[in-house]
Amino acid sequence: MHQPARFLDLHILHPVTAANLNRDENNEPKTIAFGNAVRAFISSYAWKRPIRLEVEQELGEHAARTRMMPLVVAQKLREAQWPDDLAAFASAQIVLSAKQNGLQHNEKEGYRTQAMLYMPQDVADGLVTLCEKNRAELEDALAEHNEKPKSKSRKPHAVLPAKEIAAQLTRRTASINLFGRMLAELPSGHVEAAVQMAPAFTVHRSDPQPDFFTTVEDWPQPGDRGSAHMETAFLTAGVLYRFATVNITELQSNLGSGIPTDTVKALTELFVWHFITSMPGGKKTSTAPHTIPDLVYYAVRDRRSISYGAAFEQPVKAAPSGGYTAPARQALADYAATVNRLVGTRRRIAHGHAGTTVMPAEHLGTHHLSFDDLATACATAALTPASQA
16 A cells, blocks of 8 residues: 655754855845835755755765766876876767767867766766776777868767766765755656755844945055945845755655665654754855754645744744844744634644744644754654654
């Protein structure tokens, strides 16, 4: 019998001091209008990358998004003392031999691929090994290519084994299994994302604020006055609502049959921890907005996930004493009660929260004392069969 999909929903209220975490084309903070109010806005892409890099760093398993694989392979072959022309010819074979008619590429730019490839970093070493194993064939093909009259088509033909190249290009890491991969030219390499992440936005109105600054000239010349540089930057501040959901069923499928439940649990817990603690790096050297969330709430559900973003369609108003965190916390709890009333709790396996307040929050389930405890608890609940919950 087909089992319903299992989802781990993560909701975060995150106060952020003056920052420009995610810039637009004018170098200003991104904004979005929601509920007839301008909000600070952080693209999901800006937050996914630091999470991915931190997960990879902790696992010691690095991936790369790149169009430059042929150029990287060529450089590694040159470092291995291959002649320049043979190294270039062999690296071109990475795209020409990968499939019938080759991967789409730009011949004038070192055969860099048209599409971004997402793969383990050590794929480059695997492709170098493949070239070394087929060096004699590559040398013969290069000699034959060079002998062709220039009046005829001199496009190199495929030399390397396509299956072995595809096997390298479609390899995975844990982060690829989490975040998915689109590889349209090699459909066998497509990986459906287990993680879905929403853009973050402030729960209240938050217009960009100007920050006028000047740069002092440390070596002024006689007669010089004023600064060497003047500019106005823009920053935003406020309490962000952040949401992500992990399709645990999809993650298990991506990891493959036979993978122990403890491995899936460990990867889920690792993602939860870094989703909680990571920060985009935009303008960090001049703003250092390294805050932590005020509240993290999770819910483990069967069949579908539920975002609580609609709780903040009406902008939160500041408390009489100032500040948005307490009103935002209450708005989230109130919306959780509304969700419970509307959809019930039959398919909710577990839920809980942790945050800056020491008192449990109503409607938000089990109160955990730390984010570490919460990450362990929600990962465990996410892998618990419904019959045992």
